[in-house]
Amino acid sequence: SNSFSRNFLRNFLHDYFKTYLIDIAPFEDLDKYPLVIELLFYIHDHGKHNIDNDNKWVWAKGFRDTLTEMKIIPDDNCYVISRDESETILIPEDQEQKLIINIYMINK
DSSP: OHHHHHHHHHHHHHHHHHHHHTTOOOOOOGGGOSEEEEEEEEEEOOGGGSOOGGGGHHHHHHHHHHHHHTTSSSOOSTTTEEEEEEEEEEEOTTSOOEEEEEEEEOOO
């Protein structure tokens, strides 16, 4: 079912991100907000079969939800995270594919 697939993907992403976020201290100073989440996808070039950036929204959603669930941020609303950015960087087949996520503070 569609609900089962969604839950499976959600749980997979949460488990994936938790392994990398386990040692991240919570953001406690509200002056640090809002934040920008930047996702950099380093992928092999598959021509017409490359996934469009707008179809990678689930990665940003999963990351934001995991940050909130782990209480690293108080919420993932627009007061805390005001912008998501994503970029696809095409790499040669002999390089390892990876996802790099940067979190920036917006200067007020």
